[in-house]
Amino acid sequence: MEQHKQKWIFLIILSLVWGSSFILMKKALISLNPVQVGALRILITAIFLFLIGFKRVFKINKTQWYYLFLNGVIGSFIPVFLFAFAVKHIDSSIASILNSLTPLNTLIFGYLVFGFAYRRKQLLGVLIGLAGTVILILKGAEINPSQNYLYSILVLIATICYAFNLNIIKKHLQDLDALSIAVGNFMILMIPALIILYFTGIFSTFEVDEASTMSLVYITILAVFGTGLAKILYNHLIKISTPVYSSSVTYLIPIVAILWGILDGEKISAVQILAGGIIIFGVYLVNKAK
Template identity: 30%
Template structure:
């Protein structure tokens, strides 16, 4: 027994660290909804996303080189990174940004909390990871979704009939977020910073021509506040978040990592309450309780059957 105690303590410490990183990632991404709204006031969606991923890509490349890493040279790896950049950044960032021009951020938060449901459905339909899905995880996904609906509140759901295309766009982003960690598992042999730098570079290559053709960013006159929001989105919500994200894919797995989308929506509401003076209601408190319960149920390892 005494020989197993240190190992058990080490495992608990490691799990606590990964849960802490999951909460931090959720807080970072939860703040992105507010920053996107601020940036969209004077910066259109494609230009905002192009600036976000380009700044993040340059920062991640510098960090990777500074740590002594080199970017991959194989074409097959870059082809896979291109898909990763498309699923993790280019498509979802653009879909959410465009969606938020037409629907409230609260409703966007509800719709963008669905990646764990998509991961679960994909696993059940394809058989990938089906053995790891049990009643505990299904209940966790259901509890988390119920918590998000309570957390965002009745006001957001009241707008559910408006702008159906914008809602579908945000749901499409959620599907991308569900597919991205599944695809990203193939990069387990690469350092997280290299994967993040490569995927973000591909996202920048995809977005820069699109922004230039569609929105002609050199003709814009963004405010200082909008520029600051884009920089914060790039440095904190993208570059830093990607490093944490690819680590969690390896340590917690796709379903547990995407479960952070529930916390992300909850943090968006909490930030609005504390920073914008929004009213804290019983539905928010009850919803956050369900959110935390769902995330823990999804992320915790399933109990092993007794022999």
């Protein structure tokens, strides 16, 4: 299959999977706390990836393990906890729109830290995206006064983590295939996730009932599809395209997430949709300026 078509197919699949991940997090949080959701997501993903690709570990050389550690911690470990706490306190649809800042941060930190070039139009896109973010947060705080929009900062930090993750893969792990990167990442993360899960007391306090069982079902679906399989596809997409192009999957994620949010009874105003459009337009400028 031509790379151009392959990139579009990957973008569409990832947007559907990750767009649905926000509502899955929200449902998992009904019976689990954010730390448990984050740790279980990593642990279940690690087990799944180890089962389907443990042989890939032997393809990883010593020098690559350092960057896999950075990639795993920054690109997976930290964000899953940040998003779990954010979705606990703000609407999942709003979190997904804020996630659209990933391409903007990819550009900023790609230039500042990794030395990738940028154009003036891309800088304009960054400023437009930031303006949309401010409008989105302020309006959200107005129509949902019971929600603590300070937790939006956690999503912004997560998008910065994703930006570093993209650039690390592109610059330092280009010679490693997508599945090997994913398996290496989560082999490293499995032990700390298990330790964190143990200290949450889940093994001694977890009670089996309908609500807790459904939470486990949601987090398992999220881990296998939203993290495991999606991570493999995303790593491959990064390898066959640019970091900024890969991060443009966040164009489509909010559309899917907002639809799920509305179906679940979340409130979203026309001004917030406009603010989301402003963010996405800013991201569009970043990607269009070749």
